[in-house]
Amino acid sequence: MAKQTVQYQCLECASILNKWSGQCPDCKGWNCIEEIKPVSTASRNRGNWVEHKTTTEIVTLDRIPDADTARFSSRIDELDRVLGGGMVHGSVVLLGGDPGIGKSTILLQCMTQVSQQQNTLYVTGEESLQQVSLRARRLELPRDNLNLLSSTCVEEIIAHAFQLKPTVMVIDSIQTIYTDSLQSAPGSVSQIRESSALLVRLAKQHNIAIFLVGHVTKEGQLAGPRVLEHMVDTVLYFEGDSSTRYRVIRAVKNRFGAVNEIGIFAMTDQGLKTVTNPSAIFLANHDKPVSGSIIMVSREGSRPILVEIQALVTESHLGNPRRISVGLESNRLAMLLAVLQRHGGIPLYDQDVFINAVGGVRISETGADLAVILAILSSYRDKAVSNNLLVFGEVGLSGEIRPVPNGEERLKEASKHGFESAIIPAANKPRKNNYNGMKLIAVNHLADTLNVL
Numbered sequence: 001m002a003k004q005t006v007q008y009q010c011l012e013c014a015s016i017l018n019k020w021s022g023q024c025p026d027c028k029g030w031n032c033i034e035e036i037k038p039v040s041t042a043s044r045n046r047g048n049w050v051e052h053k054t055t056t057e058i059v060t061l062d063r064i065p066d067a068d069t070a071r072f073s074s075r076i077d078e079l080d081r082v083l084g085g086g087m088v089h090g091s092v093v094l095l096g097g098d099p100g101i102g103k104s105t106i107l108l109q110c111m112t113q114v115s116q117q118q119n120t121l122y123v124t125g126e127e128s129l130q131q132v133s134l135r136a137r138r139l140e141l142p143r144d145n146l147n148l149l150s151s152t153c154v155e156e157i158i159a160h161a162f163q164l165k166p167t168v169m170v171i172d173s174i175q176t177i178y179t180d181s182l183q184s185a186p187g188s189v190s191q192i193r194e195s196s197a198l199l200v201r202l203a204k205q206h207n208i209a210i211f212l213v214g215h216v217t218k219e220g221q222l223a224g225p226r227v228l229e230h231m232v233d234t235v236l237y238f239e240g241d242s243s244t245r246y247r248v249i250r251a252v253k254n255r256f257g258a259v260n261e262i263g264i265f266a267m268t269d270q271g272l273k274t275v276t277n278p279s280a281i282f283l284a285n286h287d288k289p290v291s292g293s294i295i296m297v298s299r300e301g302s303r304p305i306l307v308e309i310q311a312l313v314t315e316s317h318l319g320n321p322r323r324i325s326v327g328l329e330s331n332r333l334a335m336l337l338a339v340l341q342r343h344g345g346i347p348l349y350d351q352d353v354f355i356n357a358v359g360g361v362r363i364s365e366t367g368a369d370l371a372v373i374l375a376i377l378s379s380y381r382d383k384a385v386s387n388n389l390l391v392f393g394e395v396g397l398s399g400e401i402r403p404v405p406n407g408e409e410r411l412k413e414a415s416k417h418g419f420e421s422a423i424i425p426a427a428n429k430p431r432k433n434n435y436n437g438m439k440l441i442a443v444n445h446l447a448d449t450l451n452v453l
């Protein structure tokens with residue numbers, strides 16, 4: 001009988017199959033069967049470990065010499081910030097985001113600048129060489145030093161990299177790259193996994209920093225169920241939608257720096273420009289107070305940012321009233337509505353509730369809870385809250401208001417922008433008020449907050 005060369009594996013339950021199918025016979029999941037390379041029995045049964053010649057050695061922690069991570073600047077301040085202070089030699093960075101959000105643009109800007117000092121290679125699998133060159137010309141970027149390669153075969157890319165020996169390399173995008181050793185189509189999980197593994201090895205062995213561009217699926221996940229996130233050193237995501245002006249890059253994993261650090265850019269006709277003072281760009285700037293709008297100060301990454309939270313509560317004609325949230329977590333919204341009903345006595349079961357963080361920013365911290373509740377209340381009662389009022393605080397299931405980290409820093413930012421009063425968790429109230437006489441209203445429970453209003 002002919003020896004079987006191809007096998008298939010379910011990505012959900014890891015069972016091995018001899019033929020492809022749309023549904024896994026074991027876990028009944030759909031579209032989760034992928035081609036794999038079978039492990040040869042020879043390598044599996046090698047067995048005799050005593051005679052195995054080791055080439056590596058075991059050491060204790062104190063015998064490892066101290067070495068600072070060698071970094072170089074990406075020549076874009078905000079990108080350096082999310083990377084944790086610059087690119088690390090030999091590291092692999094995954095840059096994910098929706099199509100058209102600016103991944104190719106920012107990497108082209110970065111690489112043309114870096115290429116003035118370092119040996120660089122930009123591999124484009126998606127756009128033609130002309131398209132890349134045209135964009136560089138339109139953005140008035142230096143075009144003389146950047147090495148370009150149009151290729152989608154990973155073996156060929158690695159062969160070029162061996163000859164050129166670049167310090168930085170960009171693969172745009174990993175979904176277009178394939179390896180000769182597999183038969184599945186480019187973009188499939190096994191192709192992405194194999195090609196990335198080869199590129200990661202190249203980066204580590206030859207000390208080449210590599211940016212991998214990755215597309216995000218409609219569900220907001222990186223295509224190729226997160227396989228890439230485990231392999232790379234740093235994962236950066238573009239946030240915000242491509243119709244707004246501002247773009248946020250967030251570090252969701254970083255072996256060389258802090259996570260949740262964000263870099264803020266504005267898309268202009270000159271490409272992506274860094275926003276040097278981002279603290280007030282996520283405000284809608286109303287002339288007079290409007291109902292359903294509350295300003296909070298969020299702390300994303302290592303700096304405080306003012307964000308306007310908007311809510312709209314309208315009577316629902318549906319059996320299941322709608323709860324829609326943009327930029328904030330929707331489970332959290334459901335929880336806050338339940339707290340509002342149980343501990344604030346405000347029933348919203350017959351109302352549609354929409355909430356939005358202005359400017360396309362995504363708030364991932366719980367410090368927004370109090371602002372969301374007050375915005376909902378303000379819209380429900382159709383009463384505007386002063387736009388000189390600032391709010392932050394976490395709300396617990398029993399209606400208690402919990403403190404958030406870095407309270408003083410948030411208050412300092414608010415006073416810098418001329419806010420006159422702030423509703424804050426009691427445990428966040430500083431002993432001395434040195435915030436330009438800003439009136440601080442400390443609350444312990446949701447009921448106190450409703451009384452204050």
Ligand code: TYD
Nearest residue numbers: 099100101102103104105267268269270271
């Ligand atoms: P691009 O960087 O090609 O996105 P990705 O690689 O993430 O798919 O897309 C950039 C988008 O931004 C595109 O829709 C056009 C727009 N854009 C500008 O508004 N100004 C510019 O200077 C450039 C280069 C692009």
Ligand code: MG
Nearest residue numbers: 103104126172
């Ligand atoms: Mg692109």
